[in-house]
Amino acid sequence: MAGLAAARQLPPSSYQIFEKSRGPGGRLASKRIEQQRADIGAQFFTVRDQRFEAVVELAHSAGAIQSWEPRMGTFRSSIPVDSPDTQQRYVGAPYMNALGRFLSQSVTIESETRIDTIQRDGPFFVLKTTTGAEYSAEQVLVTTPVDQMADLLAHFAVAPIVTQFTMEPTWTSVVSSKYQLTTSTHEPIDACFGGDHDVFDFISVERSKPGRDSDLIVVQASTEWSKVHLEHDPDWITQQIATELSDTFDIQVEPVLSHRWRYARPTDPKMTTQKGIYQVDAGLWIAGDYLAGGRVEGAYLAGFEAAERLA
Numbered sequence: 001m002a003g004l005a006a007a008r009q010l011p012p013s014s015y016q017i018f019e020k021s022r023g024p025g026g027r028l029a030s031k032r033i034e035q036q037r038a039d040i041g042a043q044f045f046t047v048r049d050q051r052f053e054a055v056v057e058l059a060h061s062a063g064a065i066q067s068w069e070p071r072m073g074t075f076r077s078s079i080p081v082d083s084p085d086t087q088q089r090y091v092g093a094p095y096m097n098a099l100g101r102f103l104s105q106s107v108t109i110e111s112e113t114r115i116d117t118i119q120r121d122g123p124f125f126v127l128k129t130t131t132g133a134e135y136s137a138e139q140v141l142v143t144t145p146v147d148q149m150a151d152l153l154a155h156f157a158v159a160p161i162v163t164q165f166t167m168e169p170t171w172t173s174v175v176s177s178k179y180q181l182t183t184s185t186h187e188p189i190d191a192c193f194g195g196d197h198d199v200f201d202f203i204s205v206e207r208s209k210p211g212r213d214s215d216l217i218v219v220q221a222s223t224e225w226s227k228v229h230l231e232h233d234p235d236w237i238t239q240q241i242a243t244e245l246s247d248t249f250d251i252q253v254e255p256v257l258s259h260r261w262r263y264a265r266p267t268d269p270k271m272t273t274q275k276g277i278y279q280v281d282a283g284l285w286i287a288g289d290y291l292a293g294g295r296v297e298g299a300y301l302a303g304f305e306a307a308e309r310l311a
């Protein structure tokens with residue numbers, strides 16, 4: 001998100017983008033599951049700033065995103081209760097990765113190209129890929145999560161950022177159930193914040209999102225639970241989450257798969273740098289959600305601001 005936002009503000013001939021994955025979007029991710037798909041990263045996003053609103057309107061008109069109006073719940077004393085709100089939420093259409101694809105339409109990306117090191121060479125920076133290719137640049141913007149940034153910029157003074165802006169992991173499990181989630185008083189709900197529950201951080205029912213009709217339910221585990229079970233086998237994680245969901249909502253649930261995000265969200269989303277960016281060295285900038293409040297909108301605005309400095 002941050003990298004795409006920056007690129008969209010700059011003349012295409014002035015930059016190159018390197019992305020290690022096949023598709024754009026990073027944590028705006030969805031995963032194919034047999035004939036179906038589910039969002040496994042960000043579940044929705046919200047809009048506050050006009051600069052983000054402008055691009056959200058474009059994506060909405062193009063059909064790349066839709067409004068999502070789930071009946072919301074939360075957990076109190078580990079019991080599901082309803083928790084209606086008036087928050088305007090958006091999701092990618094048909095899936096979350098559609099937003100990354102939309103934003104990348106006007107942008108050229110060197111995909112499946114992983115940068116291994118970045119070093120200074122006189123007035124230039126030299127970027128080496130894991131396959132040994134080299135690129136030089138007058139300026140560099142790094143928009144990876146903080147730990148990956150620290151590896152890439154091992155030759156630069158990033159300790160002040162790395163020690164303060166840490167990130168936490170999240171296990172995301174996908175399970176399947178044809179049954180409706182309900183509160184303890186039998187109100188139907190489509191999504192549920194973790195509240196004070198030990199295991200759950202967020203639950204969302206895929207078929208409540210526009211245009212989706214699967215039985216898949218996406219469960220994000222709480223940070224504490226994810227940390228304790230970080231190195232467990234994904235199948236074990238899926239089974240645990242399926243059992244917990246089944247017991248909590250008293251419904252039949254089938255395990256499907258789990259995905260481990262080692263760097264999911266900032267430890268303290270209230271801690272930010274000015275504008276969500278940071279200058280590491282002359283011509284070398286970092287930006288991303290971990291400096292900007294840990295959300296899709298924050299990542300976008302950080303990239304937007306970084307582009308102004310690069311220009």
Ligand SMILES: Cc1cc2nc3c(=O)[nH]c(=O)nc-3n(C[C@H](O)[C@H](O)[C@H](O)COP(=O)(O)OP(=O)(O)OC[C@H]3O[C@@H](n4cnc5c(N)ncnc54)[C@H](O)[C@@H]3O)c2cc1C
Pocket residue numbers: 001002003018019020021024025026027028040041042043044045046113114115116143144145148152170172220261263264265287288289290294295296297299
């Ligand atoms: C499970 C989960 C749930 C979330 N839920 C929400 C939510 O409901 N609402 C919300 O607003 N936000 C949510 N978020 C946060 C949101 O997804 C992020 O804030 C946002 O997508 C981050 O964008 P970014 O550009 O900063 O980083 P990323 O999306 O992480 O992008 C970094 C990119 O760098 C690439 N990369 C990394 N290393 C290299 C390398 N060496 N060479 C080349 N490329 C590299 C990666 O492949 C990736 O594409 C969630 C995140 C997770 C993981």
